[in-house]
Amino acid sequence: MESSELKKIIQGIPKAELHLHIEGSFEPELMFEIAKRNKITLAYDSIASLKEAYKFNNLQEFLDLYYIGAQVLIHEQDFYDLTWAYLTKIHSQNVVHVEVFFDPQTHTDRGIAFDVVIKGIYKALEKAKAELNISYQLIMSYLRHLSEEEAFKTLESSLPFKDWIDGVGLDSSEMGNPPSKFTKVFEASANQGYKLVAHAGEEGPVDYIWEALDHLKVVRIDHGNRCLDDDTLVQRLIEQEIPLTLCPLSNVELKVIQKMEEHPVLKMLDKGLLATIHSDDPAYFGGYMNENYYETAKALNLNKEHLMQLAVNAFEASWLNSETKEKHINQVREYFRSLEL
Numbered sequence: 501m502e503s504s505e506l507k508k509i510i511q512g513i514p515k516a517e518l519h520l521h522i523e524g525s526f527e528p529e530l531m532f533e534i535a536k537r538n539k540i541t542l543a544y545d546s547i548a549s550l551k552e553a554y555k556f557n558n559l560q561e562f563l564d565l566y567y568i569g570a571q572v573l574i575h576e577q578d579f580y581d582l583t584w585a586y587l588t589k590i591h592s593q594n595v596v597h598v599e600v601f602f603d604p605q606t607h608t609d610r611g612i613a614f615d616v617v618i619k620g621i622y623k624a625l626e627k628a629k630a631e632l633n634i635s636y637q638l639i640m641s642y643l644r645h646l647s648e649e650e651a652f653k654t655l656e657s658s659l660p661f662k663d664w665i666d667g668v669g670l671d672s673s674e675m676g677n678p679p680s681k682f683t684k685v686f687e688a689s690a691n692q693g694y695k696l697v698a699h700a701g702e703e704g705p706v707d708y709i710w711e712a713l714d715h716l717k718v719v720r721i722d723h724g725n726r727c728l729d730d731d732t733l734v735q736r737l738i739e740q741e742i743p744l745t746l747c748p749l750s751n752v753e754l755k756v757i758q759k760m761e762e763h764p765v766l767k768m769l770d771k772g773l774l775a776t777i778h779s780d781d782p783a784y785f786g787g788y789m790n791e792n793y794y795e796t797a798k799a800l801n802l803n804k805e806h807l808m809q810l811a812v813n814a815f816e817a818s819w820l821n822s823e824t825k826e827k828h829i830n831q832v833r834e835y836f837r838s839l840e841l
């Protein structure tokens with residue numbers, strides 16, 4: 501397929517984004533603008549020099565910069581502007597449903613109140629629902645490099661806003677911080693009615709995916725690249741229809757894979773896994789949903805059937821109710837049929 505035709509097809513697909521860290525959508529231009537109004541001096545003297553620093557050898561090198569960037573977010577308006585910028589961007593890419601991660605501890609640890617963070621994010625999400633017709637779910641992620649006790653404090657802080665939060669996740673430095681470290685707080689989160697997901701098998705071993713399933717009882721695995729190392733696990737994921745939210749550009753940028761041609765998503769689709777594609781931290785990894793679809797399709801020579809399957813899988817894997825899921829899936833199928841006319 502010609503590049504321009506492929507791009508046009510991808511643009512037109514109604515898409516769902518299920519793996520997105522709102523702090524990772526912080527574009528350098530907006531970061532400088534917010535830093536300026538909050539009278540914070542960034543360690544980089546220009547947008548160009550900040551972008552120059554976006555070269556990572558692993559997850560930790562990225563996280564170090566991601567947490568520094570987040571430090572300029574102080575007021576509710578900052579969180580609102582960050583979220584609104586992301587939502588208008590994905591609207592331009594025909595993303596119609598999003599499940600957004602936010603990391604409260606990245607902010608509460610610097611003295612920003614939980615309610616400041618969530619109110620800014622929530623108001624932008626509600627505006628997008630009303631004005632851009634984007635449906636959403638909100639997922640509060642615990643930082644796994646911190647203790648379970650600190651995660652419990654975050655759970656406690658979230659309770660006044662329980663109606664705004666749909667689920668909890670687990671992110672940050674994976675190696676040395678296995679899912680089992682958070683068994684109790686995930687159980688307590690489930691008791692509050694939160695749905696459960698966790699990053700597992702991004703850099704970490706296949707055992708971490710098993711732990712996320714067996715100890716945390718998650719309904720979805722974020723990344724999960726490493727599952728192909730274990731046939732028994734693959735069978736389990738297929739039988740229980742556990743989705744994997746893959747992030748191809750992230751995987752290349754963080755050297756989880758050496759090049760896009762090695763990305764496991766096609767093998768996963770061939771095996772019948774519920775694999776989906778998302779952007780993770782688009783401001784840091786060089787692309788939003790369209791760019792992730794495009795680079796993956798180009799490198800793996802994906803055809804229209806594959807693209808359709810990926811788009812359908814994302815709605816299937818979402819937390820939309822079954823009627824709305826069906827509606828979106830039919831729209832995806834109709835779109836691909838219309839391309840053949």
Ligand code: HPA
Nearest residue numbers: 521524671672699780781
């Ligand atoms: O890609 C990621 N992996 C783990 N933690 C994260 N926090 C933001 N992005 C990521």
Ligand SMILES: [Zn+2]
Nearest residue numbers: 671699722780
């Ligand atoms: Zn992630």
